Amino acid sequence: MSDFTIRREESGSKGRYVLSHNGADAELSYSILSPQTRIADHTGVPDALRGTGAGLALVKRLVEDARAEGWKIVPLCPFVNAHRARHPEWADAFNI
Numbered sequence: 145m146s147d148f149t150i151r152r153e154e155s156g157s158k159g160r161y162v163l164s165h166n167g168a169d170a171e172l173s174y175s176i177l178s179p180q181t182r183i184a185d186h187t188g189v190p191d192a193l194r195g196t197g198a199g200l201a202l203v204k205r206l207v208e209d210a211r212a213e214g215w216k217i218v219p220l221c222p223f224v225n226a227h228r229a230r231h232p233e234w235a236d237a238f239n240i
Contacts, residue, residue, distance in 0.1 A: 148198065150205050161202050168192040172202040172224070180215050181239060182206075184224040203227045210237040 150163045159182070160173040170189040174182045184206060189199045203224055210217050216239035219225035228238050 148201050150201065152205075152209070161205055163193075163198050163202055165193060165196065165198060170198040170202060172199075172206060172221070174206070174217075177218070181218060182210065182215055183218045184221040187221050187223040199223055200227060207234050207237045 148163050148165050150161055152161050153159060154176070157176045158173070159176060160171050163170040168190050170187075170193050172187045173185045175185055177183055187199055187202060193199075206217060206224070217224070217228075217237055218239050219228050228234060228240070
């Protein structure tokens with residue numbers, strides 16, 4: 145996973161993380177509900193990146209940013225919610 149490049153983009157009330165690897169892009173999109181809350185809406189990983197840990201890397205970055213910047217995640221995205229359930233050590237970053 146150290147070869148992944150993840151960038152964060154925000155515009156208005158929407159944002160996304162984009163992971164680029166070997167010419168393919170995976171994405172985790174979110175909505176900005178308030179300065180204290182982000183809603184994880186959708187995670188999309190193309191076939192070329194499936195099984196590489198790209199999706200997990202996106203969720204980890206989301207959690208890291210939430211902790212560093214002091215906001216909470218509402219995991220509406222089933223993929224994000226599944227990883228939240230698998231990682232109880234992330235509980236502080238979620239608002240459920």
